[in-house]
Amino acid sequence: MNSLTRRIFTLGAISALPLTMLAPPVHAQDADAVKIGLIAPVSGLYARFGQVMRMGAELAIEDINAAGGIEALGGAELELVVIDSGDTTEKAKAAAERMVAEYPDLVGATGAYLSSFTLAVTEVTERAKLPVLTLSYSDLITERGFDYIFQTSAPAGDQAGIAIPTVLDLAEATTGTRPTTVGIITDNTAASLSSVDAMKDGLLEDNNLELVVDEVFTPPLADATSLIQQLRARRPDLVFFLPTVISDSKLILEKMNEFNLDIPVISFGIAIAEPDVLDTISPDLLEGVMSAVGNYAFAGHEELIKRVQEKYGEPWMNQNAISTYGDMWIFKQALEDAGEANREAVAQALRDMDAGPSPYFPGGVLAFDETGKREGAGLTVIQWQDGVPRTVFPEEIALSPAIWPTE
Amino acid sequence: MTEFQILTESILNALVAGLLMGAIYGLMCVGLAMIFGIMKVINFAQGDFMMMGMFVALFFFSTFTQQLVGDFVGPYIAVTLAAPIMFAVGYLVHMALISRVTGSRTAKLDGEGHYAQLILTLGLSLILQNGAMMLLGPYMVTIATPLSSSAWMITPIWDDMLLIFINKARGVAAVISVLVIIAIGLMITRSRLGKSLRAAADNPEASTYMGIDVNNAHRIAFALGIAITAVAGGLLATNYPFQPFVGLEFVIIMYAGVVLGGIGSIIGPFWGGMTIGIIQQMSTLVLPFQLQNSAIFVLFLLVVILRPQGLFGRVSERT
Numbered sequence: 001m002n003s004l005t006r007r008i009f010t011l012g013a014i015s016a017l018p019l020t021m022l023a024p025p026v027h028a029q030d031a032d033a034v035k036i037g038l039i040a041p042v043s044g045l046y047a048r049f050g051q052v053m054r055m056g057a058e059l060a061i062e063d064i065n066a067a068g069g070i071e072a073l074g075g076a077e078l079e080l081v082v083i084d085s086g087d088t089t090e091k092a093k094a095a096a097e098r099m100v101a102e103y104p105d106l107v108g109a110t111g112a113y114l115s116s117f118t119l120a121v122t123e124v125t126e127r128a129k130l131p132v133l134t135l136s137y138s139d140l141i142t143e144r145g146f147d148y149i150f151q152t153s154a155p156a157g158d159q160a161g162i163a164i165p166t167v168l169d170l171a172e173a174t175t176g177t178r179p180t181t182v183g184i185i186t187d188n189t190a191a192s193l194s195s196v197d198a199m200k201d202g203l204l205e206d207n208n209l210e211l212v213v214d215e216v217f218t219p220p221l222a223d224a225t226s227l228i229q230q231l232r233a234r235r236p237d238l239v240f241f242l243p244t245v246i247s248d249s250k251l252i253l254e255k256m257n258e259f260n261l262d263i264p265v266i267s268f269g270i271a272i273a274e275p276d277v278l279d280t281i282s283p284d285l286l287e288g289v290m291s292a293v294g295n296y297a298f299a300g301h302e303e304l305i306k307r308v309q310e311k312y313g314e315p316w317m318n319q320n321a322i323s324t325y326g327d328m329w330i331f332k333q334a335l336e337d338a339g340e341a342n343r344e345a346v347a348q349a350l351r352d353m354d355a356g357p358s359p360y361f362p363g364g365v366l367a368f369d370e371t372g373k374r375e376g377a378g379l380t381v382i383q384w385q386d387g388v389p390r391t392v393f394p395e396e397i398a399l400s401p402a403i404w405p406t407e
Numbered sequence: 408m409t410e411f412q413i414l415t416e417s418i419l420n421a422l423v424a425g426l427l428m429g430a431i432y433g434l435m436c437v438g439l440a441m442i443f444g445i446m447k448v449i450n451f452a453q454g455d456f457m458m459m460g461m462f463v464a465l466f467f468f469s470t471f472t473q474q475l476v477g478d479f480v481g482p483y484i485a486v487t488l489a490a491p492i493m494f495a496v497g498y499l500v501h502m503a504l505i506s507r508v509t510g511s512r513t514a515k516l517d518g519e520g521h522y523a524q525l526i527l528t529l530g531l532s533l534i535l536q537n538g539a540m541m542l543l544g545p546y547m548v549t550i551a552t553p554l555s556s557s558a559w560m561i562t563p564i565w566d567d568m569l570l571i572f573i574n575k576a577r578g579v580a581a582v583i584s585v586l587v588i589i590a591i592g593l594m595i596t597r598s599r600l601g602k603s604l605r606a607a608a609d610n611p612e613a614s615t616y617m618g619i620d621v622n623n624a625h626r627i628a629f630a631l632g633i634a635i636t637a638v639a640g641g642l643l644a645t646n647y648p649f650q651p652f653v654g655l656e657f658v659i660i661m662y663a664g665v666v667l668g669g670i671g672s673i674i675g676p677f678w679g680g681m682t683i684g685i686i687q688q689m690s691t692l693v694l695p696f697q698l699q700n701s702a703i704f705v706l707f708l709l710v711v712i713l714r715p716q717g718l719f720g721r722v723s724e725r726t
Contacts, residue, residue, distance in 0.1 A: 042545070043652070047650070048547065087652070215696050216695065225421060226421050226691035226696065229416070232416075233408060247648040247649075255556075274547075276547040276548075279648075280547055280548065282551070
């Protein structure tokens with residue numbers, strides 16, 4: 001083999017990494033419509049999540065337009081512009097640059113699924129003064145002093161703070177014993193690490209939990225043996241599991257079953273409750289698994305859930321669909337308040353918004369504080385029951401009562 | 408359990424997991440090495456052909472082998488059926504596309520055709536990924552078998568205090584991988600076809616003078632390489648969920664395995680893949696879990712620096 005071949009082989013091995021590129025942006029051509037961006041992964045490892053986000057946004061825009069559009073703008077319709085953020089932070093940032101360059105008439109956007117992507121995307125949108133709504137959890141999102149980011153979910157740290165006592169109370173009420181040891185298995189994405197940081201910075205101690213297994217991995221995993229070996233050796237009372245990729249959920253749960261570990265699993269995030277999970281994991285292994293998520297279809301959304309099932313064939317409506325659905329309604333409210341299709345005016349309307357309780361987000365009200373956090377934002381806890389993830393907390397919006405996994 | 412027992416069990420389970428994963432990696436690497444070793448073609452679409460093999464195996468499994476023979480044997484029959492399909496795909500792709508930038512035609516091309524090969528296989532990779540995405544959607548799927556969540560347990564010492572878990576799906580996949588490697592080794596060294604493949608690899612010009620159809624040998628090598636990697640993908644799919652972009656997760660491992668095993672060697676990359684599997688798992692005993700894949704590339708760099716011909720390559724074949 002000559003030197004040229006060798007050089008190309010070595011260079012090629014490195015350049016094979018960024019092979020995935022993007023589906024083209026999808027948009028209609030109506031010049032009078034008010035354009036809202038959805039920047040989310042619709043290709044690569046996280047494509048499924050972006051696809052579900054798109055469903056929620058499309059459905060909301062359909063409802064808003066059917067109800068007469070934006071009244072303050074003479075009934076102007078909303079139009080969704082979908083931009084593929086790809087599956088890495090580098091691609092997400094490049095997609096954001098493309099979005100602000102190619103669509104100067106966008107008045108706002110929502111995205112970008114993973115907190116890591118949202119952090120990268122908003123570095124660009126902040127400079128372009130484009131208001132962005134996000135469900136991403138990372139505490140960093142609203143800690144950077146940005147003016148054009150609005151976080152609809154409770155940040156990861158706050159979510160863990162609400163979820164942990166709830167779970168411990170449920171365990172004590174069911175088993176008579178309050179768990180005292182915990183193992184944490186988390187991937188190293190921004191939202192997961194934000195939750196874990198909050199736990200280690202006092203939440204575990206405040207709840208009298210001793211951390212006996214603490215493992216961080218890079219997704220996607222090839223094999224979970226060494227992680228689960230740690231659980232087998234230390235036998236915590238509870239496992240806090242923070243994945244963002246469905247394949248990691250499968251590998252961890254199957255490996256726990258393989259190692260005969262019957263430890264209640266409390267997850268954080270949506271990767272364990274996506275419909276695809278059922279295509280990869282036996283429902284038996286999922287039964288009882290709980291997850292704390294920023295949002296999820298809850299009591300009062302039954303009609304919406306039915307429409308998602310009928311229109312898209314989805315078995316249920318998860319946080320990504322309900323949140324982008326809610327985001328579009330927030331933009332409608334902001335446009336009505338602003339009275340003009342201008343991104344600066346929309347951003348100001350979001351800052352000034354005081355629209356009372358939201359029908360599409362748990363807890364709090366539709367108002368944002370000076371950092372961009374939604375005031376009083378809560379969370380939902382979901383649980384796999386009979387092959388379906390159902391909202392079990394807060395009780396007032398629960399679709400089913402919670403059951404302790406080892407009950 | 409004492410700390411010593413915990414450590415011993417951790418080492419043994421990581422080693423077993425590494426061996427099982429390594430056997431599948433090894434098979435993937437041999438598929439790539441077959442193409443590179445014989446044709447000197449750098450196939451960047453290899454991971455995506457693997458993805459295609461996974462979906463073909465899933466198709467056979469979900470349409471009839473599951474109903475016919477059940478969840479335990481069905482996956483492996485499906486993988487077996489996917490192999491000739493992927494061989495045919497490889498054969499046709501070579502005939503229609505790859506042959507235009509390889510073999511005798513490369514004399515007229517810049518860089519002995521490597522630039523054209525690079526662009527062609529990168530293009531194929533994009534088409535396969537996005538084509539699968541359009542046709543099949545971004546859904547995560549798997550060839551569902553109860554074997555993937557159960558294990559054979561061995562208690563070599565200390566009774567139940569020390570257990571070694573051999574994942575059944577990965578165990579069966581590893582055994583099949585080794586059998587396939589033995590069959591390929593025998594085919595390459597003992598059969599007439601193997602001799603013509605080796606001759607076409609060593610000296611295409613002399614082989615032509617000896618009456619060997621070099622273009623046909625290359626076509627068979629390409630098709631075999633695709634089929635072998637597809638079988639590895641199908642075996643992986645019994646215990647690992649996949650989607651249209653799964654090839655990207657493994658293509659770098661395939662290249663690293665080929666370099667570790669020795670560029671130019673066909674069976675050496677199996678040991679390259681096996682080494683990667685073992686390092687990937689054993690490194691978690693001493694390094695943070697996040698550095699699992701970094702450990703592979705530290706080893707990769709060490710081999711490139713200290714033994715550039717790879718673990719099983721000839722001195723004349725350096726990275």
